[in-house]
Amino acid sequence: MKYLTNNIIYLVAPSFGCTTSPYKERLSLAIENLTNLGYKVIKGKNIFSNKVEYASNTAKLRAQEIIDAFSSDASLILSVGGGEIECEILPYIDFNKFSNSNKLFMGFSDNTNTSFLLATVSGIKSVYGTCASSFFKIQKLEKIILDLLNCEINKIEGFSKYFNYHTKKKYLLEKEPYSIKKEIKSINKFKSEEGILLGGCLDCLTNICGTKFDNVNNYTSTKNEGFIFFTESCDLNPLQVRRALFQLKNASWFDNVKAFVFGRMQDINNSAKYLKYSYLQAIKDALGDLRKPILLDVDLGHVPPSLPFINNSLARIEYKNNNIYITYLD
Numbered sequence: 001m002k003y004l005t006n007n008i009i010y011l012v013a014p015s016f017g018c019t020t021s022p023y024k025e026r027l028s029l030a031i032e033n034l035t036n037l038g039y040k041v042i043k044g045k046n047i048f049s050n051k052v053e054y055a056s057n058t059a060k061l062r063a064q065e066i067i068d069a070f071s072s073d074a075s076l077i078l079s080v081g082g083g084e085i086e087c088e089i090l091p092y093i094d095f096n097k098f099s100n101s102n103k104l105f106m107g108f109s110d111n112t113n114t115s116f117l118l119a120t121v122s123g124i125k126s127v128y129g130t131c132a133s134s135f136f137k138i139q140k141l142e143k144i145i146l147d148l149l150n151c152e153i154n155k156i157e158g159f160s161k162y163f164n165y166h167t168k169k170k171y172l173l174e175k176e177p178y179s180i181k182k183e184i185k186s187i188n189k190f191k192s193e194e195g196i197l198l199g200g201c202l203d204c205l206t207n208i209c210g211t212k213f214d215n216v217n218n219y220t221s222t223k224n225e226g227f228i229f230f231t232e233s234c235d236l237n238p239l240q241v242r243r244a245l246f247q248l249k250n251a252s253w254f255d256n257v258k259a260f261v262f263g264r265m266q267d268i269n270n271s272a273k274y275l276k277y278s279y280l281q282a283i284k285d286a287l288g289d290l291r292k293p294i295l296l297d298v299d300l301g302h303v304p305p306s307l308p309f310i311n312n313s314l315a316r317i318e319y320k321n322n323n324i325y326i327t328y329l330d
Contacts, residue, residue, distance in 0.1 A: 010074035015083025017056030063092035079107030112200030129308035190293035199230035232263030232301030237271035245286035263300030
């Protein structure tokens, strides 16, 4: 499947806008780079805005930007960044109206609020992947993303190293090298699993669960292939992860799940070390009774590099030689 039907990208800011350094400069460079690669970039009204606290604009106007993007000729709707309160746009969007769309939305972190509902309510594909600002410097990861979306490749693999968030030098117009050797953890002998990908940032998923926007049980009941549920966390410590998984499990979100894939947790405050309770143990305690194959610390989420995971797409995930391999099958 060719995910992008044309070369038009519509930039949106459903959460934060890019108004401070280095995000503003990074987005400007990203627009320049994408344009030089032959893409036509449409700039949403909010992408360089911070008209309200913790967001680019009011919830209603941020929602309208998403609606405008879906009404445009663009094939890729690309969020410029994450944030904190994207959930507040959900009452102003009728996701059922996007059910016949062939557009692809991409973003991660707070963008889970949009990408997850596009999968579970609209029934279309969306990408849990890097935001627009990452393209300020196009390296191996950005090339993988563009090649995958343009159907030049259908199989991607993880990196051997990652970037240590706790030594991050902020406010730089450069990318830190991946310097920490990756070590994936496997539970219940994860080798090769095939199913529909579904997931996002755990912090956001718990806000959706149980609300009127939660359509997971209806959505998963219509799929016979079973699901590979992927997730990671921005702010949650191990105990909070355990409680979040308890909530989703007991809301029946995992009833049709065949396997789980967890990214590296950002753990800003080194809480796992402070608590003397690991994310691995939290996941075992929360999901052990399901006896499903699980991977932890893969290239997914807030600790780069982060591979693109396409919601609502049939894929095969393999684990071998301390690495993850994703083959998209539709």
